[in-house]
Amino acid sequence: MDQFTLNLIVVGASFALYFGIAFWARAGSTAEFYAASQGVPPVMNGMATAADWMSAASFISMAGLIAFGGYNNSVFLMGWTGGYVLLALLLAPYLRKFGKFTVPEFVGDRFYSTSARMVAVICLLVISITYVIGQMVGVGVTFARFLEVSTTTGLLIGSAVVFAYAVFGGMKGITYTQVAQYVVLIIAYTIPALFISLQLTGNFLPQLGLIGGYAPSSTPDDYFLQKLDQVVTELGFAAYTADTTNMFNMFLVTMSLMIGTAGLPHVIIRFFTVPKVSDARTSAGWALVFIALLYTVAPAVGSMARLNITTTFWPGAIEGSAFDKPALSVEEINTNPELSWILNWQKTGLLVFEDKNGDGLIQYFNEPAPLAAANKALGDAKKALADAAADADKAPLEQAVTDATAARDAALAEATLGGKTLAEQGIVGNELTTVNNDIMVLANPEIAKLPGWVIALVAAGALAAALSTAAGLLLAISSAISHDLIKGALKPDISEKGELLWARISMAFAIVLATWLGLDPPGFAAQVVALAFGLAAATIFPVLMMGIFSTRVTKEGAIAGMIVGLITTSVYIFLYLGWFFIPGTNMFPNTPAAHFLGISPAAFGPIGALLNFAVAYIVSGMTKAPPQDVQDLIQSIRVPKGAGAAQAH
Amino acid sequence: MADKTSSNAYWAANIRVITISMVIWFVCSFGLGILLRPALSGISVGGADLGFWFAQNGSIYVFLVLIFAYAAKMNKLDKEHGVEE
Structure with missing residues (x-):
């Protein structure tokens, strides 16, 4: 059987599985559509969160970035996992106790203001839409490489698949589909890694292989990492383990990715779906367990692929x-x-x-x-x-x-x-x-001479990673439109059935928009990621944290803070990357020498967050304290007792 | 809701646990992985130095332990203060 047929069978079977699950778990009420009726056990919710979180960037791009960036690109490893500590400690349990469906809804209730809720909706839409474009592009590229169709056809097939199960299944369908997608993607990622680690270091576990001995060496006590450093420096590259970046900037990029992760609405929304407050805490832990399975393997995949590709071209280096x-x-x-x-x-x-x-x-x-x-x-x-x-x-x-x-x-x-x-x-x-x-992960099984079914599995895994993230983002977008914008502001008396219809219409609309933007991507996949994380770090994370940990921050303070975070972060990114990413409109070149105090656009998130906190506290100090019912709300979300099922209102 | 004094004590205890956890979170990632790496370059781990290992793998293990330890500690605090679900 040729590779193409094999790819078709494995990818086709994985799609059939997702459809079957979505049909079995289709949503009948808004509670099921937005939050799966809070009936998802923590382990399963953790698995779904991991699939939701790990996008095409984690699956396809990250190991390659580490392979060629070495130590410097550790920012992705620490940044994209450390955010879960912030989620578990600072946000998840309290938002679950609050017991509603969406992030803007919490902002609106805590800051007793529909305007605050609308500002949060705008931040959420900007973050989620920029993020979803990257996923659609990833789906198109993977289809094009493995199923030999054009990128456009690939994108349209991918959109149709997401449409089918996200629109009908809602959160319930998406959650159970994501559990299946997680299983597919983690198997696809780790199997090649296990074989390659065994070949290069004699260790079955890639995590041990990374710090293990180098097996093919003539001198037995050579470490794998020493070997890699020796080979790449011989060829004039920087040593793999060397630190060649600006420490202050590396610190800020890591911080931006961490607090950005904790502020991404489609991730936060997952913690509304667990049965209890204590489950929200362990859910974040389980999510990180399943994410760590991939993230602790990624540095081994990256470094081993780097050595393999180098020794392929210089056989003497083996x-x-x-x-x-x-x-x-x-x-x-x-x-x-x-x-x-x-x-x-x-x-x-x-x-x-x-x-x-x-x-x-x-x-x-x-x-x-x-x-x-x-x-x-x-x-x-x-x-x-x-x-x-x-x-x-x-x-x-x-x-x-x-x-x-x-x-x-x-x-x-x-x-x-x-x-x-x-x-x-x-x-x-x-x-x-x-x-x-990007070819590092996709070509890995071929470089290591693994059988054809492993290659097909990697294709299915890459698609699972992109599709599961796209579905989660679409859900966040649709709930912000139907629940916060339409029910919350424009048409408060809408029936549950009407709201559910609107949720589906807005999700369909979001898919069409994302597909359209994905067909003609403005060529800025990497930049939009910087924007999405920077904005999540500078707007959503600070406003949620202040809402929980301060009783004094007022609606005026919260609104002013979010607007300052939104504007400063986007302006700083646009100054270096062009206004709205239009090439040639940037005011400064995007080079380390031109960066203000050495701060790259991707590192601005924490600065935006600090400005947000500062402005919010100053404005709150000048305005009237929040009313008593809001004080009661804050006291109530701080203790787990009395958390019922989510209220539709 | 529990009575006011009990929930205040519960919240103060929670803030203490969070603060300690955040210090560990910061030290094992930003500290050992980035800021302190040059100072600790003498300690070698599997062909590289301690800072490299923390940045690439070690910090993730600490994050995992930290979240489950926090969840366990909070479950205990919930019961002690009578605010469990």
Whole structure:
């Protein structure tokens, strides 16, 4: 059976499973639609939360980011798990005791103001819609790679699947489907990791393999990480374990991801669905158990994939130095069936090799900065010559190419690889020109020569990760529109049946909007993630925390704080990434040197949160204290006793 | 709702538990994983240093223990103060 048929069968079977579950658990009331009637046990809720949380970014991109960023990208590991501590300690139990359905509803009741509720709805919609676009794009890409359809067709199939089970199932259907999706994605992620860890370190558990010995080494007491550092530094890259970033910025990015996680509405909403307050605390713990299964494996997946791909191109590095044996030959790539994945990925453009000096070997290394600049200048000069009109005067262009070639040759005489200059070795530049981060997880089973069904499983896992997150986000969006906007403000007398209809209409509308934006993504997947986390950190998290832990913060304070957090964070991101992400409209270049105090756009969340807290406290100090019934509400959410089922009002 | 004094004592106890937990949360991630890493670079763990391991794996294990310990402690406090469900 060929790989395509196998992919089709495994992905098709997983979809059939999701549909079956959604049909069995379809929602009949608003309580079931928004919060699954608070009837979901903590372990299962934890599993669903984990699937909801782990998106295409966690499944596909994170290990690749770690593989090429090394220690610096630990921010994702700590940031995306540490937020659950904040959730369990500071938000989840109290919001469950409050006993309603949505985040804006809590904001509206605690700050006794429909305006506060509407500001929260706006923050929620901006966060969730930017986030859902990335998921739809992930679905399209995965379909395109594994099922050989166009990205557009892939996106439309994905939307139809989410539509079917999210619109009819509501939270109840989504929760039980997510449990199944979690199982699919975690198996798909860990099976290749177990095999690769065993091959490289002799440890079955990737977590131990990461700090274990390096199995193929000739000297038995070499550690795997030492080996990796040795191989990559030999080729001119920064050491894997080295810290090459600005510590202050790394601190802020980690903090932004942590408090952003705790402030993401589609994650918070999960804790409304457990039966008891004490269950909300353990639910956050169970969610982290299931998330940690993937997150503690990810650094091993990333580092081992980095070593595997490097030793594939430098076979000598497996036992000794990279230069003990010649680099991988083009002939070997074309004839060895075990290396067919290189050719497969070359077709997608996500991995590109080019034998620039025509020696039949692919030399993969990090070009030193002067050589990289000289090579780029030479490429530009050659392109200008090739693009010139037939009747144009070519002499100055030819002269430019000659000059650029001379400059490049001078750089080659300076740069060394393996103790000899590149000029001596006849090397003109790095010949593995593109290795996309995202192929690391998807190509892992092929690199490790695992059977075809594992590859199919990885495809199903990537789709499960993207679809489960998309469904959770859509639910958060639909409840904000139907419950907070329509029932809460525009049409308070709407019947339960009418509200349920509106919930489904707004969810359908959100799917269409997300698909439309996903079809023509503005090309800013990474930037919108910075925005979503930054805004969640600067708006939702502070307002919820103040609502629970302060009895003095007033409606005026909360509204002013949220608006300040929303505006400062978006403006800071837009200054570097362009107004509304339109390319070319940025006021400053997005480089570390241009960042204010070294703070990157992705690191601004905690600063926005601090401004939010400061403004809220100052304004609250100048306005009348909250009324008695709000004081009673705060006292009541602080103790677990008396938590009933959620009230529809 | 429980009577006012009991729930005030309960809340004060809760804040104490939260504060201690947050200190541990901060030290094991931002502290050992980022700020203190250069100072602790002499301690080696499996081919790298302690800070690297905490940043990549160790902090996550501490987070897990922390949440379940908090949940257990709070369940006990709920009963002691008679505010359990």
